[in-house]
Amino acid sequence: MISEKSQLESAPFYTYLKKTAGMSDDEILRVSADLKRSKIEKGSLLLAKGAICNYSFFVEKGLLRSYMLDEAGKEHVIQFAPENWFIVDRSSVYFNDASESYIEAIEDTEVVLIGEDFICKANETSPAFRRFNDKLLHNHIRHMQNRINLLLGATAEVRYLSFIEMYPDLLLRVPQWMIASYLGITPESLSRVRKELAHKNFKST
Amino acid sequence: MISEKSQLESAPFYTYLKKTAGMSDDEILRVSADLKRSKIEKGSLLLAKGAICNYSFFVEKGLLRSYMLDEAGKEHVIQFAPENWFIVDRSSVYFNDASESYIEAIEDTEVVLIGEDFICKANETSPAFRRFNDKLLHNHIRHMQNRINLLLGATAEVRYLSFIEMYPDLLLRVPQWMIASYLGITPESLSRVRKELAHKNFKST
Structure with a gap:
């Protein structure tokens, strides 16, 4: 007990x-x-x-x-x-x-x-x-x-990077549209930023 | 003394x-x-x-x-x-x-x-x-x-009205571009909002 x-x-x-x-x-x-x-x-x-x-x-x-x-x-x-x-x-x-x-x-x-x-x-x-x-x-x-x-x-990219720093474990738990809403950008802008960052990271490795 | x-x-x-x-x-x-x-x-x-x-x-x-x-x-x-x-x-x-x-x-x-x-x-x-x-x-x-x-x-108008409520005596002491900057809108939007509000107030009197 x-x-x-x-x-x-x-x-x-x-x-x-x-x-x-x-x-x-x-x-x-x-x-x-x-x-x-x-x-x-x-x-x-x-x-x-x-x-x-x-x-x-x-x-x-x-x-x-x-x-x-x-x-x-x-x-x-x-x-x-x-x-x-x-x-x-x-x-x-x-x-x-x-x-x-x-x-x-x-x-x-x-x-x-x-x-x-x-x-x-x-x-x-x-x-x-x-x-x-x-x-x-x-x-x-x-x-x-x-x-x-x-x-x-701040640009959409800077806002997104700041979000990742503040909430590192939320990216997979929260729908994309909610993240865009929190950042004050459109879901389309968020999608573009994510693609650009993925591209940058791909190039730098 | x-x-x-x-x-x-x-x-x-x-x-x-x-x-x-x-x-x-x-x-x-x-x-x-x-x-x-x-x-x-x-x-x-x-x-x-x-x-x-x-x-x-x-x-x-x-x-x-x-x-x-x-x-x-x-x-x-x-x-x-x-x-x-x-x-x-x-x-x-x-x-x-x-x-x-x-x-x-x-x-x-x-x-x-x-x-x-x-x-x-x-x-x-x-x-x-x-x-x-x-x-x-x-x-x-x-x-x-x-x-x-x-x-x-919020729309530019709502932001501006909230500014007036918060800082009622600043409208004549602060340049318009600084107010626009505080509100996160362009000086052109601020100018438009002010004109629209003046028009509304004119009509309502």
């Missing part, structure tokens, strides 16, 4: 809090008791536009994406979240706005639901978590700024 | 810390002693690409903008910062990366230089500042996410 404690310790979020956020076993046990988990089937929505988002989601297994619809009803991918990533509609969770975005499971997915109460408790309990959480926010801002820079000024 | 204290209290940053961040006079006096100010002439750079950015800049008077150059050497405006705004190259100031961006004075400008030490001291001294600073970060993320959404999926 597996005890609750050892079950918890085998969870990816436990490992993440320990290895990445630098929390001690004791600290993790003190703050994790009320954490909820959820399973989302491939193709299902975890959040829909207009709803209030009460949680950040930590992906333990599977793959989520968030997207929005423009005025013409066209989808634009905002973010992908494979294992060990967080995904959230931040305006909704921090400012109680109705959500602008959708969060959908690209694969069967298991998430941990992270509420404001968890963050508060972890901040109070663990100085390491507080520093980590602060760094995480700044890093998030850094990535968003980088994305704005890419959308404003 | 004006004492140092009353000079400080007449400063816009003092008012900002008191009114917006919710700090008490006593807390502000305790943390502000070492703050530095700087004057930048119109057209001069406060930060150049490749430098390390050691400060966030709070604009007390005047107007700054940050921009980057793409591979073809074309400028892309990242942000404007009129009075009571902060501007910074965040990757550089928080992660010690060489700056990717330039910060330039559009008008003669006076700034307060906010170092990491000030933030730490203010966080320790004032619970109100700590909450405010946290909210500021989340709000920054919300605005960046909104900008990404606009760049991915």
